[in-house]
Amino acid sequence: MGEKERRKDIFERIYDIFEDVRQRIRDTFEEIFETFETERPMFDLREKCLEPLVDIQETEDYIIVTVDLPCVDKDAIKINATTDTLEIQADMKRSIKFNRWGTVQREVEFHKFKKLIKLPSKVDPKRAQARFKHGILEIKLPKKIKKFRIEIK
Amino acid sequence: MEGKNVIDIIQKKTINAENSKIILGFPEVGLVGTIASMFLVETLKMEEVGYFRSPLFPPLIILHKGKPSFPVRIYSHDKIFLILSEIPIPPAAMFPLSAKIVNWAKENKADIILMIGGLPVPNRMDLETPEVFAAVCGEKAEKIVEQLQIKKLEEGMMVGPYAAIFMECYNSDVNALLLSAQAFARYPDPGAAASVVTILSKILDVDLDIKPLLERAEELRIRLRDLMRTTSQTMARMGKSQEHGIPPMMYV
Numbered sequence: 194m195g196e197k198e199r200r201k202d203i204f205e206r207i208y209d210i211f212e213d214v215r216q217r218i219r220d221t222f223e224e225i226f227e228t229f230e231t232e233r234p235m236f237d238l239r240e241k242c243l244e245p246l247v248d249i250q251e252t253e254d255y256i257i258v259t260v261d262l263p264c265v266d267k268d269a270i271k272i273n274a275t276t277d278t279l280e281i282q283a284d285m286k287r288s289i290k291f292n293r294w295g296t297v298q299r300e301v302e303f304h305k306f307k308k309l310i311k312l313p314s315k316v317d318p319k320r321a322q323a324r325f326k327h328g329i330l331e332i333k334l335p336k337k338i339k340k341f342r343i344e345i346k
Numbered sequence: 347m348e349g350k351n352v353i354d355i356i357q358k359k360t361i362n363a364e365n366s367k368i369i370l371g372f373p374e375v376g377l378v379g380t381i382a383s384m385f386l387v388e389t390l391k392m393e394e395v396g397y398f399r400s401p402l403f404p405p406l407i408i409l410h411k412g413k414p415s416f417p418v419r420i421y422s423h424d425k426i427f428l429i430l431s432e433i434p435i436p437p438a439a440m441f442p443l444s445a446k447i448v449n450w451a452k453e454n455k456a457d458i459i460l461m462i463g464g465l466p467v468p469n470r471m472d473l474e475t476p477e478v479f480a481a482v483c484g485e486k487a488e489k490i491v492e493q494l495q496i497k498k499l500e501e502g503m504m505v506g507p508y509a510a511i512f513m514e515c516y517n518s519d520v521n522a523l524l525l526s527a528q529a530f531a532r533y534p535d536p537g538a539a540a541s542v543v544t545i546l547s548k549i550l551d552v553d554l555d556i557k558p559l560l561e562r563a564e565e566l567r568i569r570l571r572d573l574m575r576t577t578s579q580t581m582a583r584m585g586k587s588q589e590h591g592i593p594p595m596m597y598v
Contacts, residue, residue, distance in 0.1 A: 235571050246571050248532045259471075261533040263567035289568055293411075328564065329471050329533070 238297060242307040243289070245281070249313065254338065256312055260330040264289070265306065267325045272332065274318035279310040279332065353400040353439065353446045355420070361395055363454035366425040367550060370447070372507045373434045373577040375464030376529030377570055381539035382462045382546070383430040385559050390552065392421035392428060398446070402439035408432055418443075426550055427456070432573070434580035440510040448514035458486050458521040460549065461508045462542050464529030465499075466589075476528035476538045478545050483512055484521030491523070494548055499526070505588050506581065523549075532578045534570040536563035 235244040246261040262270065262283050269284040288302040316334035323332045371383025386392065397416035407414045418435075421428040435443060451459055465479055480496040481504065482488050491498055504512060508524055515522035525545055529538035540556040547554035 235575065243568065243571070246533050246574055259533075261530075261567060261571075263564035289565075291569075326471050327537075328567070329530075331471060 236298070236303065237307070238301055240305075240307065241301055241303050242305045243303050245283075245306040245308050247308060247310055249310070251313055254336055256314065256316055256334045256336060258310060258312075258332045258334065260306075260308065260332075261328065262306055262325075262330050263328045265328060270325065270330060272323060272330075274316070274321055274332075274334065276315045276318065276337065277312050279312060279334070281306065281308045281310070281330070283307075283330075353398055353402065353442045355396055355446065355450060356399055356416075357396040357420075359393075359395045361420070361422070361427075361454070363427055363451070363456050365455065365457050366422075366427050368447075368451050368456050368459045369426065369428045369546070370459065370461045370508070370511065371428065371430045372461075372463075373431060373573055374506060374508070374581070375466050375531050376527075376533065376535030376538050377574055377577065378464035378527055378529050378535055378538045378542060379462040380430070380432075380570070380573065381534060381536050381559075381566060382542050383428055385539065385543060386426075386428055386546075386554075387421050387430065389554060389558075390423040390426065392423040392426070394419055395422045395427075396420040398429075398443065400439060400442070402436060402442060404433065404436065406433060425457075426552075434573075434577040435507045436580070437584045440507050440584075444507065444510035444514045447511065448518050448520055452518055452520050456520075458484075458490075458523060459511065459515060460546070461511060461522065461524040462539075462546070463508055463524055463526040464531075464535060464538050465526040466531035467528040470528060470530045470535070470538075473528060476535075476541045478525055478527045478541050481512070481524040481526065482522070483515045484519070486521040487523040490549055494545060496525070496545065499524075503589050503591055505585055532574065534567045534574050536560065536566050 236242070248259045250257045258279055260281055264285045264287065265283045266286060271282045273280040283306045285303070285305055288304050290302045291298055293299060312334070315337040317337050318334065321332055321334045323330065369383065369386065371379035373380045394415070397420060398418040399416060403417065406417055408417055417432040419430055421430060429447065448459070467473070470476065478496060479499050480491045481499045482491055512522060512524070514520070525542045527538035527541040529535040536559055540559050543554050543556050543559065
């Protein structure tokens with residue numbers, strides 16, 4: 194093995210070690226984030242709002258966000274989007290009170306749903322489409338992707 | 347409770363489960379099993395007759411009307427038994443719990459184990475009435491599916507507590523039937539639960555009006571958000587998404 198190949202081999206091994214460390218850090222952060230997600234309460238007592246359940250699906254060209262919004266009319270939903278966030282706010286048809294639950298929670302009447310969603314990649318919010326059916330809000334956001342056609346020779 | 351993998355059934359009353367139907371309602375896809383079970387307990391005025399105790403469950407107690415209770419409980423009404431869990435079954439507890447339930451069913455000469463679940467479908471938003479599909483183990487289960495003309499799940503994979511129950515039933519020659527309604531994967535789905543309850547009323551030969559369940563659908567969806575969130579995370583950890591895969595032997 195020549196000096197040049199040997200150096201290349203060392204650099205590749207160093208790169209692999211860094212890549213491994215990077216992956217471990219990423220996994221650890223994901224785990225921490227998951228724990229944080231579970232332990233965070235799904236309500237805000239000060240704003241008297243509930244956090245809705247959200248599902249994010251990603252296709253090649255779109256990010257599809259669905260939000261469970263029971264007890265909500267279509268006209269009461271406000272959606273604000275940027276290239277990487279989605280903010281949903283929706284007033285409920287009637288306020289909800291969880292009698293007997295917790296200590297301070299039982300006194301609070303919740304009036305709305307609120308959620309700020311961090312999108313997994315950049316989107317074009319101007320071309321987004323939304324529909325609302327059976328209390329489920331679906332927002333289809335086109336990804337900001339530059340595509341280049343590659344010729345096969 | 348002796349070993350760390352032990353699961354005990356604590357009977358609060360004498361249980362005679364001979365020729366009975368044992369229903370399982372565990373938190374899973376769309377919380378269909380949980381919602382349907384809660385509805386059955388309420389509608390049939392089922393009585394709590396026992397509970398499961400294990401160090402494999404989280405250190406958690408449920409307070410209801412000021413009284414503590416274990417999260418995995420047994421209810422009964424005539425010859426119907428129902429095992430309900432208010433927590434997602436931890437992956438480590440799935441096999442020992444399944445073995446315990448199936449052994450208990452066999453020892454008590456139960457007629458059949460009926461599992462209530464959800465089948466995630468991407469177009470659920472556009473479905474008015476979700477359809478119920480069945481997975482069967484044993485002749486009795488086959489007969490029910492044939493009589494009620496329920497579509498069978500022919501090919502695919504099952505992952506989770508019901509899969510573990512199926513394995514034990516197959517191994518111990520116990521009849522088992524999974525009733526799985528098309529459902530939202532990550533949202534509580536009372537509509538899907540109502541579809542299963544409709545089929546269950548025929549199997550159990552009891553009158554179950556789903557109207558009150560559908561009337562409370564919005565309220566249930568709000569109240570079950572926390573359980574749905576933890577259930578989704580448990581499902582992800584146990585590789586539930588494998589159910590979307592095509593089994594390699596499909597065309598053999």
